[in-house]
Amino acid sequence: MTEKRIGVYVCNCGTNIANVVDCDAVAEAAADLPGVVVSRSYKYMCSNPGQEMITQDIRDEQLERVVVAACSPRMHEPTFRRAAETAGLNPYLVQMANIREQCSWVHDAGEMATEKAKDLVRAAVYRVTRHESLERLSVDMCPHTLVLGGGIAGMSAALELADAGKRVYLVERTKALGGNVARVDLTAPYLDSARDMMTDRVTRVIEHPDVSVMLESELEKLEGFVGNFKATISHHSSGEGPPIEVVDVGSVIVCTGYKEFDASRVTHFGYGKLPDVITSFEFEGMLKQGRIEMKDGRLPQYVAIVHCVGSRSEEFHGYCSRVCCMTALKYAHEVKSALPRTYVSDVYVDMHAFGKGCEDFYRRSAEVKTLFLMYGKGDHPVVRRADPGDDCEMLITVDEQLSGEQIELPADLIILMVGMEAREDSEQVTHLVNISQDKDGWFIESHPKLDPVATTTDGVYIAGACQAPKDIPDSVAQARAAAARILGKISRGKLEIDAMFAAVNEDLCSGCRVCNEICPYSAIEFDAETKRSHVISALCKACGACVATCPSAAIEAKHFTDEQIFAEIAGVLA
């Protein structure tokens, strides 16, 4: 195998690497490796000058291969590939050695760390020598989108895309659009009408020529890949239309939302046992009906609102459900408005009034004389029946933190602010659209800060409360963000697919079809004529399972060939 002209670039990452690894020594060592014609150490390879250094060398030194020893390839591989590309070098002829996350940041300064860095660089050099130029595939981008869930997030996303003239299939499991927001009367902190917003959205969605609303429907199967999905949707509604429908879509937005925490799982509030202990959603019902009453029809003299039911607790959910505090304050206002002579108390842990206008709202509810009692995180108030002679129905015992007293709070009506939790069908969704869940069941975004709406599966996005608890504005923003991603792709018409995929060498293929079975994406077809298998590149996700399985070593994983990996092994151990 002929020797290639290789450039090695060792990044100091400011002091992140240089403090632990002797970068200059690494660069010098690399200089002596076969084929290496340039070897440099620099403060920030990722910076513009760093990248220019590389592109300059590629041109001046006619480099055929580039090795960058820096941070994790998950961080900057795209950056350096782009740099190589600008200098006319095929991006796949660049290899990174991860000497930061997996070396300088995890080892103490000294010989060992520097030696390890040298080994990793050597491995990269051996490997890159055996790299081949690869071409990205470009496939068509279907301009249609599948939106799962007809709540506020789903409808916002749908309208965003449809207004751009792109077809949307909006699949909703229930009989009606609206989701959880439709169960709400007013929204915090300005007490705007949720009903008006819903009417507006639902009307526009239903009347929009580019939105196909599919009620009482479910996604059964999602095949294909970004830009070219086939979605199988089943309609449960008895009546018009076929029970099963298959639509072509380029992208999928998952907006399946949340379900409220089941208050009966908590014993010490007496929910289900005491008639006048109700959940926030039950109270919304009362508000809509204009009847804030006790079960026996009397008006409550004392209303108590208990925060963090099922949230911020070790027993149930560790996380904060983000919207309950403001909703609770909203209830305080609403009770005071409907029943001016009623006393309202909020039993809370920390008042999460962080949103725009929320702190003002909090102050305002204090001004209308709401009594706030604070209990400790990890502790919980206890509800019991009041004794005969008390002027209330129930008593809430709280270890009140701000006074250090153990307080008995009178209550006639108790509202439990139930938190949000992942829907029980969300695991099923993850398998359908191939995304993952965190330990709480929320869908995982591809990056919490840089890509809060994308997922690890191209073309599948998440928006709204299915990613984590969220209020309406944040859900709408996410929904639009997802729409933006998709519009971006659509407006470019075509999509580039990574060139890393498997390929069958049909001369070696014995047609045993083991690979057909093994491929999780059924990307390998068996050709009855030639008695050989072949890979549908666009479907291949490059896991390489088939490569390792093929008894006759007939399959090659591009960019992860046996030869390349053997070279890498030899490199780290040489």
Add this chain to the structure above:
Amino acid sequence: MATRANPKLIEELEPYGAEDVMKCYHCGNCSAVCPFSADPYVFPRKPMRYLQMGLEDKLKGQLDPWLCYYCGECSDQCPRDAEPGETMMSLRRWLTSKYDWTGISRLFYQSWRWELGAIVLVAILTAIGFTLFGMSQGSLSAYDGPNAFLPSESVHVFDWVLAGVLMVFLLSNAARMWWFTMGRAKDLPTTLGSYIASLWMLPTHFFTQIRYSKCEHKGPWVTHLALMLSYVTMLVLIMFFLTDMASGPAIDWSVHVAGYLATAGLVLATILFLRNRAKKSSAQYRHSHESDWIFLVLILVVALTGILQHILHRSGLDAAANITYIVHLSLVVPMLALEVPFSKWSHLAYRPLAMYLAQVRATALSRARAGGVDPARPGAERHTQVHPI
């Protein structure tokens, strides 16, 4: 044992001036900036918390409100305009009405009409009483001498009787204050020794109000002290030197000079206070309860009529002097009879007493803590098992 919250109490307190306390979200800033707040008396936040939750007994048992001189630092820095200073003030009013077993104080604080009405009534009765008495004694045209309209000896006797009655009220209320704050607290290991050891605080704080000087701005302290000293001087003159005061027409400098100084002090101080309250010049003057106005105005007019009557007497206009004297007395009597035990005046007595008791209690607490138990920290009995339904 859990304490029952009473969301209704705040409504009872509002007439006393506690209108903003519910705004407090307990950042703790006030207690930390207060120059008087120190272990074991951390306020204003803690009393405000008790008030928000309506823990009446806790509040009644508190000396903290009396340890506050209302310099206004807390209110100025409050992030939510919860007016901690004014809340302390309101609590003092409320406590005064709680100490008072007759219930009169409560009426006065809850409605200025009651207070004003009572003052007018007592004034009229006094006027009538003294006029009739005067007629029975001598002639209106004679101020002193054998035919005097109101012989100072008899007025003196009246003064002493009145003083006696007021003392009974004041002392019985003070006794209730002691009972609420100290007597009831069984777990408090107070000793007679500590009561005696701290006794010196009563006169000291009464006469110097030295704690007040810890405020950043000294002005209010000086004025307040001047007013109080003038008042006391006047009280002493009347209780012990009334005859010399009334004698004349020649000016007897040995006593009158004190009288002039006291009068000047009273007039200037009250005018200054009235001006500040009118202009709402700083935090402690921003909110004025009706009782504040009544008290100041009353003192002012008493001083003015007093000095007027004095001048008239010196200038030989006996009849006019006598009439003015009647007016003066009919203002003095309600001022003493109503303000001293039932209204704002009483803080003159309660505050030094509170500081004294606070000292005794603090000594007791430190002893208790040394012994491991801590009655000051209600936390002591927290975490008692509560049984779910």
Add this chain to the structure above:
Amino acid sequence: MSFEPRIVGFLCNWCSYSGADLAGTSRIHYRPNVRVIRVMCSARIDPTFVIKALAEGADGVLVCGCHPGDCHYSEGNYKTMRRMPLLKRMLEDFGIEEERVRLEWVSASEGKRFADIVDDMTERLRALGPSRVKLALAYDAVER
């Protein structure tokens, strides 16, 4: 100077490699004896890789993949789970201590776990002493 074992680690791109990266971003220190080779999925790890590594003089080989059920490619790690025991049995017949080859599940959020595994494995191998595989295996046995 004590014996410093050399470990080759094959990590799947989605879980274990991110986990190793996380150990870095969280600055969780561990022994510098491991050399990581990234593959897209643990299912890509051909038994010959392991043999090659041992043959090239590695004292141990660490194979890490997503936890069962978490595989980015849905069931790649199950294949690995079946493959590795077979390989180990074979290697034992070659007289290679089974501790030298280790299969672990490390998720993207388990930086600490990865660090602990490396430390533990390093110490075990140190105790075990250098590998004699080079002699035990004919080099070209695995060359293709």
Add this chain to the structure above:
Amino acid sequence: MRIGVYVCRAGDVAGDGVNYESVVHYAANLPQVELVRSTGVMPKLDPEALADEITAEGVDRIVIAGDSPGFFKPAFTRAMVLAGGEPDEVRLASFREHGLGGDPATDRAKAILACAVYGVPFTLAAQPKDTKWNSAALVIGGGIAGIQAALEIADGGKRVYLVERSGTIGGHMAMFDKTFPTLDCAACILTPKMVAVGQHEMIDLLTYSEVESVTGVPGAFKATILRHARRVDEAACVACGLCSDACPVRVPSEFDAGIAERKAIYIPFPQAVPNAYLIDEASCTYVQTNGQKCGACKKKCPKDCIDLDAHGDVVQVEVGSVVVATGYETLDAGRLDRYGYGVHPNVLTALEFERLTNASGPTGGRIVTRTQQYNKRKKADEWVFDPDGPSPKSVAIIHCVGSRDINHNAYCSRVCCMYSLKFAHLVREKLPEAECYEFYIDMRAFGKGYEAFFDRIAEEGTFIVRGRSASVAEHDGQMYVKGEDILSDTLMEFPVDMVLLAVGLVPAARSDELAAMLGIPRDDYGWFTEADYNGDPTGTERGGVYVAGVCQGPKDIPDTVAQASAVAAKALEGAITGRGLQSVGSLTLTDIEERAKSLVPVS
């Protein structure tokens, strides 16, 4: 149907430009309106009394109009039910929700009222006509929000003009060390995006520039952009730094939040994009003396790319959409004298600490206290961060500095709790011996993974004290933080060597001018007002102008990025279809009335 209209104002909305009398009169003349009542500001409503009135008037739909009528709805709903009416028939006409003070204010109010009377959501009736749309977009502000928005739009193949006031994009995020709660380094996340912006063929990056004016209508805006004289050729400069070495002038570095110095010719930070130096004319001797003195840098420049006499120029661009992402500034801690910022050398603001603890900061990331040193140049003692200086033995972090305080910022700044916890982690990680205190009021750990982060910090041994400490004092060389430890019910004085002030966020300088220029309203605190709090959090009163990130209200990075992408959707819509909606202001009262009459909403 008999309709009753009640005009109830929830707040004192003087100056909103709405003529309420005229609105009341208008209401009286709407079809089916039988009863109109004006209850004034903050009325104390008695549902029973209202019920009697409703029964008496036989009203079967109630419309509550006002700035925030929702505050009264429950009273009316109950009254309606008591009167035997339909609770659903209580409708809201919220002037604030739909652009209180929109132009013309009174007509807007009337239109909103009319829609409610007709039982049609205003947003549905007030759909502006669509118009031709220029596919290019102008993004104002080069922080993470601006960067994200620009990339989203440009990746859609549309032209973007990204205007940034300073010499580089990156904004505040570039200054940060780590980001909560994942603790990944900010630079690692941001630099790739910055580089991408610099390299993107669809993005025209205009740094060191400011928008002077924006004219035109949605879909066809003309923007005039003033490009300040950088005095260094952006393209030619290779950032070798020789010029800077030669420059004799030293001024506080903005990027290092003033805790380190830069030269008059400088590069904001090593990874700056564009990666070129620039001259700060305010401090440059040559510029200040009109070329009389200095000019050292020019002589040193090997590529001869410095033009000290260069002048700024003005460029005009035509765009369809404008994205406002101007971000924030931090509150001037000097305004709260009780914390002694500027008096005690070791009282730092959040940004100063970010730089101090940052590996690329002046101490290479070592957390040290300021020490007094003799400065030969200035011939005076000064307090400096010496990389080898002493580490603090105890650090206090004070939350809500100027936030949640009606004397300063009445609002919550949303990020301080979390970045304070992050600081605590960094302190404990770098100085395991040091004690660390957090003084807070409410621990607002609301986001994904935040609560877990909070728990982790607590486990790491940081003392988390409930109670915003009141003051920082110094006696005989030792700083003390005085505060009430509310949960343990005691006053405390903590001796500390370093105090970190979690200063709140305030709108960026000259937001007012920008708002006036673009015709978008701002709230009481100066943040740009979105078109509709829930329904349209990124749109504005002025169609075609969108807001993203903190300039709309404090928010953390994930929420900012989401918003930034969201605005891109709007811009792309116009760009793809070539058409978009005009502003609501383009509709007359009659337009809206007509549409409202004809509409039949689904619900």
